[in-house]
Amino acid sequence: MSDIEIAQQANMKPIIGLVKEQYGIDAEHLDPFGHYKAKLSLEYVASLADKPEGKLILVTAISPTPAGEGKTTTTVGLGDALNRIGKKAMMCLREPSLGPCFGMKGGAAGGGYSQVVPMEDINLHFTGDFHAIGVAHNLLSALIDNHITHGNLLGIDPRRIQWKRVVDMNDRALRKIIIGLGGTGNGYSREDGYDIVVASEVMAILCLATSRADLKKRLGRIVIGYKADGSTAVYASNLKAQGAMAALLKDAIKPNLVQTLENNIAIIHGGPFANIAHGCNTVTATKTALKLADYVITEAGFGADLGAEKFIDIKCRMADLKPSAVVLVATIRALKFHGGVNKEDLNQENLAALEAGFENLERHYNNITQHYGLPCVVCVNHFTFDTQAELDLFKAKCAVLGASCVVSKHWAEGGAGAESLAQEVINIVDHREPGCTFVYDENISSWDKIAAIATKLYGASGISASAKIKAQLKVWDENYGKFPVCIAKTQMSFSTNPALKGAPTGHIVEISEVKLANGAGFIVAIAGDMMTMPGLPKQPAAERIDIDDTGKITGLF
Structure with missing residues (x-):
């Protein structure tokens, strides 16, 4: 069966x-x-x-x-x-x-x-948890564009908005989109995109929050973008978004x-x-x-x-x-x-x-x-x-x-x-005291934390990134304390190449992008060409799933 x-x-x-x-x-x-x-x-x-x-x-x-x-x-x-x-x-x-x-x-x-x-x-x-997370995330997205439409008193630079939209489905066509088309009544036109719900910072926050108060505090800490100077962060709390987002997550x-x-x-x-x-x-x-x-x-x-x-x-x-x-x-x-x-x-x-x-x-x-x-x-x-x-x-x-x-x-x-x-x-x-050791010390730099994971766990000889990424990590280390790092990487290999099987050594882990998850309390380092919105395969499982007239589902697995 x-x-x-x-x-x-x-x-x-x-x-x-x-x-x-x-x-x-x-x-x-x-x-x-x-x-x-x-x-x-x-x-x-x-x-x-x-x-x-x-x-x-x-x-x-x-x-x-x-x-x-x-x-x-x-x-x-x-x-x-x-x-x-x-x-x-x-x-x-x-x-x-x-x-x-x-x-x-x-x-x-x-x-x-x-x-x-x-x-x-x-x-x-x-x-309905994932639906609630997606709606809370997208409420913040709507509030960002609404604020810009109504005068942008916070001075958010539309080119530096960090907050995408989400949907809980593999849909590669939504990775990069243009919003606000159709004239001034539809807001400002700008580039945007979708991630899958499970990659949302709201998901990470819900999973790390210890109470309703902690949830709301973390939601308020989300960095949604930057002002025109490129360095002054704008937070979800500046839009007074955290209360409504937490209300959507009450269950x-x-x-x-x-x-x-x-x-x-x-x-x-x-x-x-x-x-x-x-x-x-x-x-x-x-x-x-x-x-x-x-x-x-x-x-x-x-x-x-x-x-x-x-x-x-x-x-x-x-x-x-x-x-x-x-x-x-x-x-x-x-x-x-x-x-x-x-x-x-x-x-x-x-x-x-x-x-x-x-x-x-x-x-x-x-x-x-x-x-x-x-x-x-x-x-x-x-x-x-x-x-x-x-x-x-x-x-x-x-x-x-x-x-x-x-x-x-x-x-x-x-x-x-x-x-x-x-x-x-x-x-x-039953015969040992609980406890573990960490791969890196929390007081070292984010760059060194990424390097420790890559060299100790992945068998890499080192990591690489652009000067811009290195500079960004340094700024975040100075402004947000010593966050842990969350590496986004293919699960199929110790390297960033999914075709490289076994236990490869000597490879370089390229960090192609970094993101600040300030509400969750960590820094995301994207290794290689990892996508935060997956696509469907040539023959998706959806083709096998069905429901009959009695409501019985088949083909789900």
């Missing part, structure tokens, strides 16, 4: 009763969205402040194939397995974007028998509660991409789960060079989170992909390619243990076409590396197939 067919046969329980049964939370603290989704009130979240915290476990991955390697599936399977062996565990996930849902990957709520449900709702509009800031196929509670909240944003679910969701459960499993997008690095250097640093261990997800097919096998041939046994591609896993593992300072369990997300010879070679290579390795069959068997993985994780986290 397909993932969606498995999900549609799930025996879901009403969320209100399930949350009460498992965590003792009364219905008055929940805002239900139908029978199987609910938001948790911030007042209840605040009431948990004095409770002790559980152990935090991060799920990340090696550099993926275009189809992804199963971080969400592994997160769900591990959480279900921990609950099966008698532990109190909760999962924290990101909300899927409609862009990849209708683009390359299809749905993103896990897979096989390790899924969160209701799968269709989660993958489509869910509880979106509340964590969403759903369940797995095995009726265990999961929080799904926020969803920034990890190749063009910071790739983590909300701080509110993670901290809430840590107060409610003894073990919290969360995932950070794409490979450990992107999602895990930002989880450590941005989210953990800002929110004072202390992870206990990392699960590094790998697949046999992905290692063969990095060993030079074409995507069409990945289901065929190829020991030579597997051995050649293992260097990709090795670098990710060493980054986690040496640069993040965390113990790491390698999880083989098992596929039915993996051969025993391939699995034996994989285990032997892990043994040489000194890595703990578990073959997990959670996709096919649910939590039961991940019990060995769960026990291996417990053996680690």
